[in-house]
Amino acid sequence: MNQKEFLSKVTPVQDRLYRLAKRLLVSEDEAQDATQEILIKLWSQRKKIAKLRSIEAFAVTMTKNYCLDKLKAKSSSNLQLVHTNYEDHQYNTVRASEVNDSVNWVYILMNDLPEQQRMILHLRDVEQYTNSEIAKELDLNETAVRVALSRARKTIREELLKKHNYGIK
Structure with missing residues (x-):
């Protein structure tokens, strides 16, 4: 080549x-x-x-x-969570802070997911791959991709709800 x-x-x-x-x-x-x-x-x-x-x-x-x-190898000692993709046209400090906090929590929760779910969620929701493309990339069938994606999203949704509803009865 x-x-x-x-x-x-x-x-x-x-x-x-x-x-x-x-x-x-x-x-x-x-x-x-x-x-x-x-x-x-x-x-x-x-x-x-x-x-x-x-x-x-x-x-x-x-x-x-x-x-x-x-x-x-822990050679990446200066890692930090940073979110720069959010753009608010009506700037509201409180809302911006809440959104930034939620995005950081999603990243933290994504890192706690099992490896396969994390990769599938990243490829689908961040990289915008289709389920069939993800299945090819990870050598899985499409059903397994859909199930893992559903479970990953459900886990993140439940954990975010727990965090946001903390102390509310």
Whole structure:
């Protein structure tokens, strides 16, 4: 595989790899480093990946494993939860604070989910994959994806309700 072919197959996937790395590592710098490392690994294995059916699935799996290894090695000591995707057109300090708190709780609760549920929830709700695409990526059937997604959402919903209704009878 020459450089032009490689770039045509990897460039569309690069943004998804970064978003996945950012979701897992949280730190923007760590996510950029992880994405760069994965792209270097993909380039060094370009002869092998030319034969693969789905380079995207391979790259996503590599990214997930790389990020999990980074987290296990505790080399990401400066991680913090940050949310920057919320935009309120009518600025209300109290409402903004409540929304920010809820988003942070969702991230915390997502991290407490089992690995498979966390990945499925991330791919579906953050990356906007379809259930069939998730099934292909994670080598599951669509029913298992729907069940895991439902359970993950239910767990997060119940935990958020507990937190928001704390002390209310």
